[in-house]
Amino acid sequence: MAMEETTYRPSPSDSLGTPPTRDNEDTGWNMTRFILAVLAVLSVSVAIAAQNDHLERRYEIPAQAQFIDQKASNVLPSVPPPSEFNLTSVFIPPGYDLAALKEKPFHVYDDEFYDVIGPNPSLTLIAQSDVDPIFHEAVIWYPPTNESAGNPATGTGLNKSAIIQKISLDEAEAVSAKRNATGEVKVHVVDSNPMVLNPNGAIRYKDTILFAAEGMGAEKPSYLTMMNPREPYNTTVLLNNYYGRQFNSLNDMAINPKNNELYFTDPSYGLLQDFRPPEGLPHQVYRYNDKTGAVTVVADGFRQPNGLVFSPCGSHAYVADTGAQQVFWGINGTFPATIYRFDVANDGTWSNRMTFAHAHAGIPDGIHIDTKGRLYAGVGDGVHVYNTAGTLIGKIFLGQTSANFNFAGEGGMVICAETELFYAKIAATSGAPTGAV
Numbered sequence: 001m002a003m004e005e006t007t008y009r010p011s012p013s014d015s016l017g018t019p020p021t022r023d024n025e026d027t028g029w030n031m032t033r034f035i036l037a038v039l040a041v042l043s044v045s046v047a048i049a050a051q052n053d054h055l056e057r058r059y060e061i062p063a064q065a066q067f068i069d070q071k072a073s074n075v076l077p078s079v080p081p082p083s084e085f086n087l088t089s090v091f092i093p094p095g096y097d098l099a100a101l102k103e104k105p106f107h108v109y110d111d112e113f114y115d116v117i118g119p120n121p122s123l124t125l126i127a128q129s130d131v132d133p134i135f136h137e138a139v140i141w142y143p144p145t146n147e148s149a150g151n152p153a154t155g156t157g158l159n160k161s162a163i164i165q166k167i168s169l170d171e172a173e174a175v176s177a178k179r180n181a182t183g184e185v186k187v188h189v190v191d192s193n194p195m196v197l198n199p200n201g202a203i204r205y206k207d208t209i210l211f212a213a214e215g216m217g218a219e220k221p222s223y224l225t226m227m228n229p230r231e232p233y234n235t236t237v238l239l240n241n242y243y244g245r246q247f248n249s250l251n252d253m254a255i256n257p258k259n260n261e262l263y264f265t266d267p268s269y270g271l272l273q274d275f276r277p278p279e280g281l282p283h284q285v286y287r288y289n290d291k292t293g294a295v296t297v298v299a300d301g302f303r304q305p306n307g308l309v310f311s312p313c314g315s316h317a318y319v320a321d322t323g324a325q326q327v328f329w330g331i332n333g334t335f336p337a338t339i340y341r342f343d344v345a346n347d348g349t350w351s352n353r354m355t356f357a358h359a360h361a362g363i364p365d366g367i368h369i370d371t372k373g374r375l376y377a378g379v380g381d382g383v384h385v386y387n388t389a390g391t392l393i394g395k396i397f398l399g400q401t402s403a404n405f406n407f408a409g410e411g412g413m414v415i416c417a418e419t420e421l422f423y424a425k426i427a428a429t430s431g432a433p434t435g436a437v
Protein backbone atom coordinates (compact mmCIF):
# COMPACT_ATOMS: atom_id res chain seq x y z
CA MET A 1 0.00 0.00 0.00
CA ALA A 2 1.57 3.29 -1.09
CA MET A 3 2.04 5.71 1.78
CA GLU A 4 2.72 9.35 1.12
CA GLU A 5 4.73 11.69 3.24
CA THR A 6 4.21 15.36 3.67
CA THR A 7 5.84 18.17 5.58
CA TYR A 8 4.18 21.28 6.89
CA ARG A 9 4.44 23.92 9.58
CA PRO A 10 2.62 23.57 12.88
CA SER A 11 -0.83 25.14 12.93
CA PRO A 12 -1.54 27.92 15.45
CA SER A 13 -3.38 25.51 17.74
CA ASP A 14 -0.29 23.29 17.90
CA SER A 15 1.78 26.15 19.26
CA LEU A 16 -0.58 26.34 22.22
CA GLY A 17 0.92 23.04 23.22
CA THR A 18 -2.40 21.24 23.52
CA PRO A 19 -2.18 18.00 21.57
CA PRO A 20 -5.49 16.12 21.46
CA THR A 21 -6.12 14.36 24.74
CA ARG A 22 -6.28 10.62 24.76
CA ASP A 23 -7.28 10.02 28.35
CA ASN A 24 -10.78 9.23 29.60
CA GLU A 25 -11.15 6.44 27.05
CA ASP A 26 -14.47 4.71 27.09
CA THR A 27 -14.44 1.11 28.13
CA GLY A 28 -15.03 -1.68 25.66
CA TRP A 29 -12.05 -1.09 23.42
CA ASN A 30 -11.00 -4.27 21.75
CA MET A 31 -7.41 -5.20 21.10
CA THR A 32 -7.29 -3.73 17.60
CA ARG A 33 -8.42 -0.33 18.73
CA PHE A 34 -6.10 -0.46 21.69
CA ILE A 35 -3.15 -1.06 19.39
CA LEU A 36 -4.25 1.78 17.13
CA ALA A 37 -4.46 4.13 20.08
CA VAL A 38 -0.97 3.26 21.23
CA LEU A 39 0.42 3.87 17.76
CA ALA A 40 -1.30 7.24 17.64
CA VAL A 41 0.24 8.30 20.95
CA LEU A 42 3.68 7.24 19.73
CA SER A 43 3.40 9.23 16.53
CA VAL A 44 2.48 12.35 18.49
CA SER A 45 5.48 12.10 20.80
CA VAL A 46 7.71 11.67 17.76
CA ALA A 47 6.00 14.68 16.20
CA ILE A 48 6.52 16.84 19.28
CA ALA A 49 10.21 15.94 19.36
CA ALA A 50 10.51 16.90 15.70
CA GLN A 51 8.67 20.14 16.37
CA ASN A 52 11.12 21.10 19.08
CA ASP A 53 14.07 20.38 16.83
CA HIS A 54 13.02 21.85 13.52
CA LEU A 55 9.61 23.47 14.01
CA GLU A 56 8.51 20.99 11.38
CA ARG A 57 6.41 17.85 11.57
CA ARG A 58 6.21 14.76 9.45
CA TYR A 59 3.32 12.36 9.23
CA GLU A 60 2.59 9.39 7.14
CA ILE A 61 -0.62 10.22 5.38
CA PRO A 62 -2.95 7.26 4.74
CA ALA A 63 -3.38 6.31 1.08
CA GLN A 64 -6.95 7.67 0.83
CA ALA A 65 -6.21 10.83 2.87
CA GLN A 66 -4.72 14.23 2.11
CA PHE A 67 -3.77 17.23 4.24
CA ILE A 68 -5.52 20.48 3.32
CA ASP A 69 -3.50 23.55 4.23
CA GLN A 70 -6.08 26.15 5.23
CA LYS A 71 -3.52 28.97 5.11
CA ALA A 72 -3.39 28.50 1.34
CA SER A 73 -7.09 29.47 1.11
CA ASN A 74 -7.05 32.50 3.36
CA VAL A 75 -6.31 34.89 0.51
CA LEU A 76 -7.97 34.05 -2.81
CA PRO A 77 -7.35 35.86 -6.09
CA SER A 78 -11.08 36.58 -6.43
CA VAL A 79 -14.01 36.07 -4.09
CA PRO A 80 -17.34 35.91 -5.96
CA PRO A 81 -20.64 37.37 -4.62
CA PRO A 82 -23.37 35.20 -2.98
CA SER A 83 -25.32 35.08 -6.25
CA GLU A 84 -22.39 33.07 -7.70
CA PHE A 85 -20.90 31.28 -4.70
CA ASN A 86 -23.03 30.36 -1.71
CA LEU A 87 -24.02 27.44 0.48
CA THR A 88 -24.95 25.34 -2.55
CA SER A 89 -21.41 25.64 -3.93
CA VAL A 90 -18.54 23.21 -3.34
CA PHE A 91 -15.40 25.00 -2.20
CA ILE A 92 -12.31 23.85 -4.09
CA PRO A 93 -9.12 25.03 -2.37
CA PRO A 94 -6.51 26.63 -4.67
CA GLY A 95 -4.33 24.08 -6.43
CA TYR A 96 -6.99 21.35 -6.38
CA ASP A 97 -9.82 20.23 -8.60
CA LEU A 98 -12.91 18.21 -7.76
CA ALA A 99 -11.38 14.96 -9.01
CA ALA A 100 -8.27 15.40 -6.83
CA LEU A 101 -10.43 16.13 -3.79
CA LYS A 102 -12.55 13.00 -4.42
CA GLU A 103 -9.58 10.77 -5.22
CA LYS A 104 -8.38 11.00 -1.60
CA PRO A 105 -11.63 11.69 0.23
CA PHE A 106 -10.32 11.87 3.82
CA HIS A 107 -9.31 15.52 4.14
CA VAL A 108 -7.18 16.36 7.16
CA TYR A 109 -7.72 19.93 8.37
CA ASP A 110 -6.20 19.35 11.81
CA ASP A 111 -3.91 16.63 13.18
CA GLU A 112 -6.68 15.37 15.47
CA PHE A 113 -8.36 13.95 12.37
CA TYR A 114 -5.65 11.29 12.16
CA ASP A 115 -7.13 9.82 15.35
CA VAL A 116 -10.54 9.76 13.68
CA ILE A 117 -9.49 8.00 10.48
CA GLY A 118 -6.69 5.79 11.77
CA PRO A 119 -3.86 4.52 9.56
CA ASN A 120 -5.93 3.04 6.76
CA PRO A 121 -9.32 4.65 6.18
CA SER A 122 -11.32 3.61 3.13
CA LEU A 123 -14.40 4.83 1.30
CA THR A 124 -16.42 2.51 -0.91
CA LEU A 125 -19.32 3.33 -3.19
CA ILE A 126 -21.75 0.48 -2.50
CA ALA A 127 -24.86 1.54 -4.39
CA GLN A 128 -25.90 4.02 -7.00
CA SER A 129 -29.35 5.07 -8.09
CA ASP A 130 -29.69 8.04 -10.33
CA VAL A 131 -33.44 8.24 -10.03
CA ASP A 132 -36.04 7.05 -7.57
CA PRO A 133 -35.32 5.63 -5.02
CA ILE A 134 -32.35 7.58 -3.71
CA PHE A 135 -30.49 7.42 -0.41
CA HIS A 136 -31.48 10.27 1.84
CA GLU A 137 -31.85 9.95 5.61
CA ALA A 138 -32.46 7.93 8.75
CA VAL A 139 -29.47 5.61 8.65
CA ILE A 140 -29.58 3.22 11.56
CA TRP A 141 -27.50 0.20 12.47
CA TYR A 142 -29.28 -2.68 14.12
CA PRO A 143 -26.52 -4.79 15.70
CA PRO A 144 -28.43 -8.04 16.38
CA THR A 145 -28.96 -8.54 12.65
CA ASN A 146 -26.02 -6.35 11.62
CA GLU A 147 -28.05 -4.38 9.15
CA SER A 148 -28.40 -0.74 8.34
CA ALA A 149 -31.54 0.89 6.99
CA GLY A 150 -31.98 4.20 5.23
CA ASN A 151 -34.74 6.31 3.83
CA PRO A 152 -34.52 7.02 0.14
CA ALA A 153 -36.69 9.98 -0.70
CA THR A 154 -37.48 11.48 -4.01
CA GLY A 155 -40.73 12.53 -5.51
CA THR A 156 -42.11 11.57 -2.14
CA GLY A 157 -44.31 13.38 0.26
CA LEU A 158 -47.94 13.94 -0.56
CA ASN A 159 -48.56 11.26 -3.16
CA LYS A 160 -46.21 8.54 -2.03
CA SER A 161 -44.21 7.89 1.07
CA ALA A 162 -40.45 7.57 1.28
CA ILE A 163 -39.50 3.93 1.78
CA ILE A 164 -37.14 2.11 4.10
CA GLN A 165 -34.28 0.03 2.70
CA LYS A 166 -31.58 -2.01 4.34
CA ILE A 167 -28.17 -3.43 3.56
CA SER A 168 -26.07 -6.10 5.23
CA LEU A 169 -22.95 -4.71 6.86
CA ASP A 170 -21.20 -8.01 6.28
CA GLU A 171 -21.68 -7.50 2.55
CA ALA A 172 -20.44 -3.91 2.83
CA GLU A 173 -17.43 -5.03 4.87
CA ALA A 174 -16.55 -7.67 2.29
CA VAL A 175 -16.11 -5.04 -0.45
CA SER A 176 -14.51 -2.30 1.67
CA ALA A 177 -11.14 -2.67 -0.07
CA LYS A 178 -12.74 -1.50 -3.33
CA ARG A 179 -13.49 2.07 -4.27
CA ASN A 180 -16.53 1.19 -6.38
CA ALA A 181 -18.50 -1.91 -5.40
CA THR A 182 -21.79 -0.90 -6.98
CA GLY A 183 -23.99 -3.94 -7.45
CA GLU A 184 -22.11 -6.10 -4.95
CA VAL A 185 -24.13 -5.06 -1.91
CA LYS A 186 -27.82 -5.89 -2.07
CA VAL A 187 -30.23 -3.13 -1.14
CA HIS A 188 -33.44 -4.65 0.24
CA VAL A 189 -36.77 -2.88 0.61
CA VAL A 190 -38.25 -3.13 4.10
CA ASP A 191 -42.04 -3.41 3.94
CA SER A 192 -42.97 -1.78 7.22
CA ASN A 193 -46.51 -2.58 8.27
CA PRO A 194 -48.46 -0.37 8.78
CA MET A 195 -46.09 1.56 6.53
CA VAL A 196 -44.05 4.34 8.13
CA LEU A 197 -45.23 7.51 6.34
CA ASN A 198 -42.27 9.56 5.15
CA PRO A 199 -39.72 8.27 7.66
CA ASN A 200 -36.93 10.74 8.40
CA GLY A 201 -34.94 10.21 11.60
CA ALA A 202 -34.32 6.79 13.10
CA ILE A 203 -32.78 5.50 16.32
CA ARG A 204 -32.61 2.23 18.17
CA TYR A 205 -35.24 2.23 20.90
CA LYS A 206 -35.77 -0.70 23.24
CA ASP A 207 -35.66 -3.66 20.85
CA THR A 208 -37.14 -1.70 17.95
CA ILE A 209 -36.16 0.96 15.46
CA LEU A 210 -37.97 4.18 16.22
CA PHE A 211 -38.75 6.36 13.20
CA ALA A 212 -39.78 9.99 13.08
CA ALA A 213 -42.46 9.94 10.39
CA GLU A 214 -43.18 13.31 8.81
CA GLY A 215 -46.75 12.37 7.93
CA MET A 216 -48.62 12.99 4.70
CA GLY A 217 -51.10 15.76 3.95
CA ALA A 218 -53.38 17.36 6.54
CA GLU A 219 -55.16 14.16 7.54
CA LYS A 220 -52.11 12.02 8.32
CA PRO A 221 -50.20 13.83 11.07
CA SER A 222 -46.55 13.46 11.87
CA TYR A 223 -45.70 10.76 14.45
CA LEU A 224 -43.08 8.61 16.14
CA THR A 225 -43.38 4.90 15.46
CA MET A 226 -41.54 1.76 16.53
CA MET A 227 -40.69 -0.83 13.89
CA ASN A 228 -39.85 -4.43 14.54
CA PRO A 229 -36.37 -4.79 12.94
CA ARG A 230 -37.23 -8.33 11.86
CA GLU A 231 -39.93 -9.62 9.54
CA PRO A 232 -42.84 -8.89 9.36
CA TYR A 233 -41.50 -5.38 10.19
CA ASN A 234 -44.67 -4.55 12.11
CA THR A 235 -44.94 -1.03 13.48
CA THR A 236 -46.59 0.48 16.57
CA VAL A 237 -47.17 4.22 16.96
CA LEU A 238 -45.59 5.71 20.09
CA LEU A 239 -46.77 9.33 19.82
CA ASN A 240 -48.84 11.20 17.23
CA ASN A 241 -49.94 14.45 18.87
CA TYR A 242 -49.14 17.18 21.35
CA TYR A 243 -52.25 17.38 23.56
CA GLY A 244 -54.46 16.97 20.50
CA ARG A 245 -52.41 19.21 18.20
CA GLN A 246 -50.50 17.93 15.17
CA PHE A 247 -46.72 18.11 15.17
CA ASN A 248 -45.35 19.93 12.08
CA SER A 249 -43.06 17.26 10.57
CA LEU A 250 -40.97 15.40 13.13
CA ASN A 251 -37.40 15.01 12.00
CA ASP A 252 -34.84 13.48 14.34
CA MET A 253 -34.54 11.89 17.78
CA ALA A 254 -31.96 11.11 20.45
CA ILE A 255 -31.98 9.49 23.88
CA ASN A 256 -30.30 11.28 26.75
CA PRO A 257 -28.27 8.75 28.76
CA LYS A 258 -28.72 10.85 31.92
CA ASN A 259 -32.45 10.27 32.23
CA ASN A 260 -33.24 7.86 29.37
CA GLU A 261 -35.77 10.31 28.00
CA LEU A 262 -36.41 10.59 24.29
CA TYR A 263 -35.84 14.01 22.70
CA PHE A 264 -37.01 14.98 19.23
CA THR A 265 -37.06 17.92 16.81
CA ASP A 266 -40.01 19.35 14.86
CA PRO A 267 -39.08 21.62 11.92
CA SER A 268 -41.31 22.48 8.97
CA TYR A 269 -39.87 20.45 6.08
CA GLY A 270 -43.24 18.84 5.39
CA LEU A 271 -44.63 22.29 4.62
CA LEU A 272 -41.47 23.45 2.80
CA GLN A 273 -41.82 20.37 0.57
CA ASP A 274 -45.55 20.87 0.04
CA PHE A 275 -46.79 17.74 1.76
CA ARG A 276 -47.93 19.07 5.12
CA PRO A 277 -50.43 21.87 5.86
CA PRO A 278 -49.64 25.29 7.40
CA GLU A 279 -48.28 24.67 10.87
CA GLY A 280 -49.76 25.12 14.30
CA LEU A 281 -46.71 24.81 16.56
CA PRO A 282 -43.35 26.58 16.97
CA HIS A 283 -40.22 24.88 15.59
CA GLN A 284 -39.01 23.39 18.84
CA VAL A 285 -37.37 20.44 20.58
CA TYR A 286 -39.50 18.13 22.74
CA ARG A 287 -38.85 15.34 25.20
CA TYR A 288 -40.93 12.30 25.92
CA ASN A 289 -40.95 10.35 29.17
CA ASP A 290 -41.70 6.70 28.51
CA LYS A 291 -42.89 5.98 32.07
CA THR A 292 -45.45 8.76 32.38
CA GLY A 293 -46.11 9.62 28.72
CA ALA A 294 -45.35 13.29 29.48
CA VAL A 295 -44.35 15.42 26.49
CA THR A 296 -42.54 18.66 27.32
CA VAL A 297 -40.68 21.33 25.37
CA VAL A 298 -36.97 21.81 26.15
CA ALA A 299 -35.85 24.39 23.60
CA ASP A 300 -37.24 26.79 21.00
CA GLY A 301 -36.07 29.79 19.01
CA PHE A 302 -34.90 27.75 16.01
CA ARG A 303 -35.66 28.31 12.34
CA GLN A 304 -35.48 24.58 11.52
CA PRO A 305 -34.37 22.32 14.39
CA ASN A 306 -33.13 19.24 12.57
CA GLY A 307 -30.36 16.80 13.64
CA LEU A 308 -30.10 16.06 17.35
CA VAL A 309 -27.46 14.24 19.38
CA PHE A 310 -26.16 14.03 22.95
CA SER A 311 -22.52 13.91 24.03
CA PRO A 312 -21.47 10.41 25.18
CA CYS A 313 -22.11 11.15 28.89
CA GLY A 314 -25.25 13.18 28.15
CA SER A 315 -24.02 16.49 29.59
CA HIS A 316 -24.35 18.33 26.27
CA ALA A 317 -27.08 18.33 23.64
CA TYR A 318 -26.39 19.41 20.06
CA VAL A 319 -29.12 20.62 17.72
CA ALA A 320 -28.53 21.38 14.05
CA ASP A 321 -30.59 24.30 12.74
CA THR A 322 -30.91 23.99 8.97
CA GLY A 323 -32.90 27.21 8.46
CA ALA A 324 -30.77 28.23 5.46
CA GLN A 325 -32.28 25.37 3.42
CA GLN A 326 -35.94 26.07 2.74
CA VAL A 327 -36.28 23.55 -0.11
CA PHE A 328 -39.11 24.74 -2.37
CA TRP A 329 -38.85 28.17 -0.72
CA GLY A 330 -35.21 28.55 -1.74
CA ILE A 331 -31.94 28.89 0.14
CA ASN A 332 -30.95 31.84 2.28
CA GLY A 333 -27.37 31.95 3.57
CA THR A 334 -28.25 34.51 6.23
CA PHE A 335 -30.32 31.89 8.04
CA PRO A 336 -28.68 29.21 10.20
CA ALA A 337 -26.64 26.31 8.90
CA THR A 338 -25.54 26.04 12.46
CA ILE A 339 -25.04 23.53 15.25
CA TYR A 340 -25.98 24.77 18.70
CA ARG A 341 -24.81 23.22 21.94
CA PHE A 342 -26.71 23.18 25.22
CA ASP A 343 -25.81 22.09 28.73
CA VAL A 344 -28.04 19.27 30.00
CA ALA A 345 -28.91 19.25 33.70
CA ASN A 346 -29.45 16.05 35.66
CA ASP A 347 -33.20 16.63 35.50
CA GLY A 348 -33.00 16.64 31.68
CA THR A 349 -33.58 20.37 31.15
CA TRP A 350 -31.34 22.41 28.85
CA SER A 351 -29.53 25.73 29.36
CA ASN A 352 -26.67 27.83 27.97
CA ARG A 353 -27.40 27.68 24.26
CA MET A 354 -24.06 28.20 22.51
CA THR A 355 -23.13 28.49 18.85
CA PHE A 356 -20.95 25.42 18.34
CA ALA A 357 -20.25 25.38 14.60
CA HIS A 358 -21.46 26.72 11.27
CA ALA A 359 -21.29 24.42 8.25
CA HIS A 360 -19.47 26.27 5.46
CA ALA A 361 -21.03 24.01 2.79
CA GLY A 362 -24.76 23.31 2.63
CA ILE A 363 -26.54 22.69 5.91
CA PRO A 364 -25.65 20.39 8.83
CA ASP A 365 -28.51 17.89 8.60
CA GLY A 366 -27.82 14.60 10.36
CA ILE A 367 -25.37 14.89 13.28
CA HIS A 368 -23.64 12.09 15.17
CA ILE A 369 -20.99 11.80 17.85
CA ASP A 370 -18.02 9.52 18.54
CA THR A 371 -16.69 8.14 21.83
CA LYS A 372 -14.47 11.23 22.27
CA GLY A 373 -17.39 13.61 21.83
CA ARG A 374 -16.31 14.74 18.35
CA LEU A 375 -19.27 15.85 16.27
CA TYR A 376 -19.92 14.61 12.71
CA ALA A 377 -22.33 16.45 10.42
CA GLY A 378 -23.76 15.53 7.02
CA VAL A 379 -23.33 18.70 4.93
CA GLY A 380 -23.14 19.99 1.35
CA ASP A 381 -19.87 18.32 0.37
CA GLY A 382 -19.88 15.19 2.53
CA VAL A 383 -19.34 14.64 6.25
CA HIS A 384 -17.58 17.30 8.35
CA VAL A 385 -15.94 16.41 11.66
CA TYR A 386 -15.56 18.96 14.49
CA ASN A 387 -13.61 18.52 17.71
CA THR A 388 -15.22 19.37 21.06
CA ALA A 389 -14.11 22.99 20.62
CA GLY A 390 -16.13 23.29 17.39
CA THR A 391 -13.06 23.36 15.11
CA LEU A 392 -13.40 21.62 11.75
CA ILE A 393 -10.70 18.93 11.96
CA GLY A 394 -11.47 17.03 8.77
CA LYS A 395 -13.91 15.89 6.13
CA ILE A 396 -15.04 12.75 4.45
CA PHE A 397 -15.31 14.55 1.15
CA LEU A 398 -17.89 13.37 -1.39
CA GLY A 399 -18.23 16.54 -3.46
CA GLN A 400 -21.98 16.29 -2.92
CA THR A 401 -24.56 16.51 -0.18
CA SER A 402 -24.87 13.93 2.57
CA ALA A 403 -28.16 14.56 4.36
CA ASN A 404 -27.40 11.79 6.81
CA PHE A 405 -25.08 8.92 7.67
CA ASN A 406 -24.34 6.86 10.74
CA PHE A 407 -21.76 4.82 12.50
CA ALA A 408 -22.35 1.15 11.85
CA GLY A 409 -20.38 -1.35 13.83
CA GLU A 410 -16.79 -1.02 14.96
CA GLY A 411 -15.16 1.60 12.71
CA GLY A 412 -17.80 1.39 9.99
CA MET A 413 -19.93 4.21 8.68
CA VAL A 414 -22.79 4.16 6.17
CA ILE A 415 -23.18 7.46 4.31
CA CYS A 416 -26.25 8.48 2.32
CA ALA A 417 -25.48 10.88 -0.51
CA GLU A 418 -28.81 11.00 -2.32
CA THR A 419 -27.94 9.19 -5.57
CA GLU A 420 -25.03 7.33 -3.98
CA LEU A 421 -24.58 5.16 -0.91
CA PHE A 422 -21.11 4.80 0.66
CA TYR A 423 -19.45 2.60 3.25
CA ALA A 424 -16.49 4.12 5.09
CA LYS A 425 -13.97 2.45 7.39
CA ILE A 426 -12.37 4.73 9.98
CA ALA A 427 -10.92 4.33 13.47
CA ALA A 428 -13.59 6.23 15.42
CA THR A 429 -16.81 4.62 16.64
CA SER A 430 -20.18 5.87 17.79
CA GLY A 431 -20.35 7.57 21.17
CA ALA A 432 -24.13 7.69 21.19
CA PRO A 433 -26.00 5.76 23.86
CA THR A 434 -27.24 2.36 22.72
CA GLY A 435 -30.89 3.27 22.73
CA ALA A 436 -31.75 0.54 25.19
CA VAL A 437 -34.22 2.51 27.28
Ligand SMILES: *[C@@H]1O[C@H](CO)[C@@H](O)[C@H](O)[C@H]1NC(C)=O
Nearest residue numbers: 082083084085086088089331
Ligand atom coordinates in the same frame (compact mmCIF):
# COMPACT_ATOMS: atom_id res chain seq x y z
C1 LIG B 1 -26.24 30.31 -5.27
O1 LIG B 1 -25.22 30.04 -6.21
C2 LIG B 1 -25.64 29.40 -7.40
C3 LIG B 1 -24.42 29.16 -8.27
O2 LIG B 1 -23.60 28.26 -7.65
C4 LIG B 1 -26.64 30.26 -8.12
O3 LIG B 1 -27.13 29.54 -9.25
C5 LIG B 1 -27.80 30.58 -7.19
O4 LIG B 1 -28.68 31.47 -7.83
C6 LIG B 1 -27.28 31.21 -5.90
N1 LIG B 1 -28.41 31.37 -5.00
C7 LIG B 1 -28.69 32.53 -4.42
C8 LIG B 1 -29.86 32.55 -3.51
O5 LIG B 1 -28.01 33.53 -4.60
Ligand SMILES: *[C@@H]1O[C@H](CO)[C@@H](O)[C@H](O)[C@H]1NC(C)=O
Nearest residue numbers: 155156157158159273274275
Ligand atom coordinates in the same frame (compact mmCIF):
# COMPACT_ATOMS: atom_id res chain seq x y z
C1 LIG C 1 -49.79 14.43 -6.59
O1 LIG C 1 -50.61 13.86 -7.56
C2 LIG C 1 -51.49 14.81 -8.16
C3 LIG C 1 -52.48 14.09 -9.05
O2 LIG C 1 -51.79 13.15 -9.82
C4 LIG C 1 -50.66 15.83 -8.92
O3 LIG C 1 -51.48 16.80 -9.51
C5 LIG C 1 -49.70 16.51 -7.94
O4 LIG C 1 -48.83 17.38 -8.64
C6 LIG C 1 -48.88 15.49 -7.19
N1 LIG C 1 -48.17 16.18 -6.13
C7 LIG C 1 -46.88 15.96 -5.89
C8 LIG C 1 -46.29 16.74 -4.75
O5 LIG C 1 -46.21 15.19 -6.53
Ligand SMILES: *[C@@H]1O[C@H](CO)[C@@H](O)[C@H](O)[C@H]1NC(C)=O
Nearest residue numbers: 143144146169170173174409
Ligand atom coordinates in the same frame (compact mmCIF):
# COMPACT_ATOMS: atom_id res chain seq x y z
C1 LIG D 1 -21.19 -7.34 11.78
O1 LIG D 1 -20.46 -7.09 10.62
C2 LIG D 1 -19.13 -6.68 10.86
C3 LIG D 1 -18.54 -6.32 9.53
O2 LIG D 1 -18.57 -7.45 8.68
C4 LIG D 1 -18.39 -7.83 11.55
O3 LIG D 1 -17.08 -7.39 11.85
C5 LIG D 1 -19.10 -8.17 12.84
O4 LIG D 1 -18.49 -9.30 13.43
C6 LIG D 1 -20.57 -8.49 12.56
N1 LIG D 1 -21.27 -8.63 13.81
C7 LIG D 1 -22.17 -9.58 14.01
C8 LIG D 1 -22.86 -9.55 15.33
O5 LIG D 1 -22.43 -10.42 13.17
Ligand SMILES: *[C@@H]1O[C@H](CO)[C@@H](O)[C@H](O)[C@H]1NC(C)=O
Nearest residue numbers: 125128179180181182183420
Ligand atom coordinates in the same frame (compact mmCIF):
# COMPACT_ATOMS: atom_id res chain seq x y z
C1 LIG E 1 -19.24 2.32 -10.40
O1 LIG E 1 -19.40 1.11 -11.07
C2 LIG E 1 -20.64 1.00 -11.77
C3 LIG E 1 -20.77 -0.43 -12.27
O2 LIG E 1 -19.60 -0.83 -12.88
C4 LIG E 1 -20.64 2.04 -12.88
O3 LIG E 1 -21.85 1.97 -13.59
C5 LIG E 1 -20.50 3.42 -12.25
O4 LIG E 1 -20.42 4.41 -13.26
C6 LIG E 1 -19.28 3.50 -11.36
N1 LIG E 1 -19.35 4.74 -10.62
C7 LIG E 1 -18.31 5.55 -10.45
C8 LIG E 1 -18.57 6.79 -9.67
O5 LIG E 1 -17.21 5.28 -10.88
Ligand SMILES: *[C@@H]1O[C@H](CO)[C@@H](O)[C@H](O)[C@H]1NC(C)=O
Nearest residue numbers: 208226227228229234235236
Ligand atom coordinates in the same frame (compact mmCIF):
# COMPACT_ATOMS: atom_id res chain seq x y z
C1 LIG F 1 -44.65 -6.87 16.38
O1 LIG F 1 -45.54 -7.95 16.59
C2 LIG F 1 -45.19 -8.79 17.70
C3 LIG F 1 -46.13 -9.97 17.68
O2 LIG F 1 -47.43 -9.54 17.75
C4 LIG F 1 -45.28 -7.97 18.96
O3 LIG F 1 -44.90 -8.76 20.07
C5 LIG F 1 -44.34 -6.80 18.87
O4 LIG F 1 -44.48 -5.95 19.99
C6 LIG F 1 -44.61 -5.97 17.61
N1 LIG F 1 -43.58 -4.96 17.48
C7 LIG F 1 -43.83 -3.74 17.06
C8 LIG F 1 -42.67 -2.77 17.05
O5 LIG F 1 -44.90 -3.38 16.68
Ligand SMILES: *[C@@H]1O[C@H](CO)[C@@H](O)[C@H](O)[C@H]1NC(C)=O
Nearest residue numbers: 082329330331332333334335
Ligand atom coordinates in the same frame (compact mmCIF):
# COMPACT_ATOMS: atom_id res chain seq x y z
C1 LIG G 1 -32.73 36.21 3.17
O1 LIG G 1 -33.52 36.58 4.26
C2 LIG G 1 -33.39 37.96 4.61
C3 LIG G 1 -34.13 38.15 5.93
O2 LIG G 1 -35.46 37.73 5.79
C4 LIG G 1 -33.94 38.79 3.48
O3 LIG G 1 -33.80 40.15 3.77
C5 LIG G 1 -33.17 38.47 2.21
O4 LIG G 1 -33.75 39.11 1.12
C6 LIG G 1 -33.18 36.95 1.94
N1 LIG G 1 -32.26 36.67 0.85
C7 LIG G 1 -32.61 35.89 -0.17
C8 LIG G 1 -31.54 35.64 -1.18
O5 LIG G 1 -33.71 35.39 -0.28
